[in-house]
Amino acid sequence: MTTQPLSSASSQETGGADGAPGNPDLQTAPLEPAVDRPLLWRDLQLINGLSTELARVHDIEELYECGLDAVIEATSSDRAALLLFDDAGSMRFQAWRGLSEDYRRAVEGHSPWPADARDPQPIRVEDALEDADLAPYREVIAAEGLRAMAFVPVVYRDRLLGKFMLYYEQPHRFTNRQLLIATTISNYLAFAVERHRSENTLREADRRKDEFLALLGHELRNPLAALEAGVRLLTERPREEDRPRVQGMLEDQVHQLMHLVDDLLDLNRISHGKVELRRETVDLQTLVDRTVAVVEPRLAERGQRLAVRIDTALTNGHGALVLVDPTRLEQIVVNLLANASNHVPEGGNITLEATVAPGELRLVVRDDGFGIPADELERIFEPFVQGRRAAQGLGIGLSLVRRLAELHGGRAEAASDGPDRGSAFTVVLPQPATLAAPKRAAPRRSLRRLSVPLRVLVVDDNRSAASSMAALLEIAGADVVEAHSGTDALEVARRAHPDVVLLDLGLPDLSGFEVAAALRAAGGDPRLRIVAFTGYGDNATRERVRDGGFDDYLLKPARLEALLDAIDPGGAEPAPGLV
Secondary structure, three states: OEEOOOOOOOOOOOOOHHHOOOOOOOOOOOOOOOOOHHHHHHHHHHHHHHHHHHHHOOOHHHHHHHHHHHHHHHHOOOEEEEEEEOOOOOEEEEEEEOOOHHHHHHHOOOOOOOOOOOOOOOEEEOOOOOOHHHHHHHHHHHHOOOOEEEEEEEEEOOEEEEEEEEEEOOOOOOOHHHHHHHHHHHHHHHHHHHHHHHHHHHHHHHHHHHHHHHHHHHHHHHHHHHHHHHHHHHHHOOOHHHHHHHHHHHHHHHHHHHHHHHHHHHHHHHHOOOOOOOOEEEEHHHHHHHHHHHHHHHHHHOOOEEEEEEOOOOHHHOOOEEEEOHHHHHHHHHHHHHHHHHOOOOOOEEEEEEEEEOOEEEEEEEEOOOOOOHHHHOOOOOOOOOOOOOOOOOOOHHHHHHHHHHHOOOEEEEEEOOOOOOEEEEEEEEOOOOOOOOOOOOOOOOOOOOOOOOEEEEEOOOHHHHHHHHHHHHHOOOEEEEEOOHHHHHHHHHHHOOOEEEEOOOOOOOOHHHHHHHHHHOOOOOOOEEEEEEOOOOHHHHHHHHOOOOOEEEEOOOOHHHHHHHHOHHHOOOOOOOO
16 A cells, blocks of 8 residues: 655655646655646535535534545545544444445454554555555455555544545546545544534533533432421421431431532542542451441431441451541442432342452442443443432432542442343452551540630621531630621621631632731731631632631531531641641
């Protein structure tokens, strides 16, 4: 085969393609005699008509047909085909004229250029039955009645998408004009194909955004409705016997909202490479028991049965020891079990199997629920993709599972025999050959009072939030004053001389950053402790807090234990610095 370099130098040519004005950079095989103006005019009309059609057409198959018809008319080829790379990197027929199924099957997948070729050039074969490079295909070419062919790359922004094939039934001497106009057509088609793909991607993203917002509204309204009902019950029928049940329900709904928000933020952080694992040796049995306890109330409410099987006959009687980030592994297990619960009807069965084998930790969650259709298996780990019969959820849990598994150097897989035949999700994480003894877990602390009397200034433009936070801190022994704007905060701080400022960042006049800077610049007590307390959990905000004169950072909503540790670190256990 002979490559056709449309831009290589030739000192021997004084005229361009087909007698056009000279172009010393254009080298081809022997030129045809000078082409008259009517033929040149026909080419311009053809290109103009093609560009108009490609701009009009929205169906991808019709795009292929338009391009193929144009290249046949332009090159007077007897037959032609368009092939594009599939997702696996193999050339596949998309449109063709006059080619048998046997021929297509025999040559499909062949490409004269590697998939990552940066500047592929057209290739001409004037007699395929004499070409050494095509010897493996000589028999099938002869059977198809073909003699000459040209390979014309379809390229978009230096990326090879596929090729046009031009076929002739007799040996053929290719001209500059034929290959140049075929290349021009391929460029137009490449642009149209990529435009179509981009439009489809945007449409799909828009559709999934709408679905996500609808699901998010549904998922938020459920706990919010329960919270509203609980508050009304406590205010309108404040019976003492109802209080424990209502308080427990309120706490459960708050935790559900926190879990939802945490998953969303984690998925975003992982997508941008902002999550670092903190691996440690832990006992798998203990971790799974603790994690299962989180989802058991949900399963019990739906009458679903969970069986847990863990291989603990390992590591010299110490249980199943694993080296993982325990917080992230808990997220994996919780999301797998929650996903199973969403896809199992009431009274269904779920199994969690965990095994530590040489070199790997394997977790498998099986269910006898709705199953997964074959066309959904490939997409089930994509963000915001749900099974069609899911009871609830945003479609982010499984995406989070896969990404956390990959952060550990492992993988996550899904399997199902089809609708109503259940499903199985497997997570495999690599493990070292030997492990050190696990750290002893610190005992859980009960709620404590402040170690010393502290005056705390709570700054939040949400008056209800500020008042409830003040009430909690007063229970812990703090003397609390409130402010609801940045200017108000500076004035209250000047009069009250607080020991700690619990400072919201999104204030209506001055930002929390400006308030913190003004407090530091005022030259007051150098021991003043400023704690950022905010709903902004992005990395840019964390960086600004770290450099903005703050002593600590809390993300709303925070548990009371974390709040007390932040404003009174002297009474807390040693903890890492500002994060």
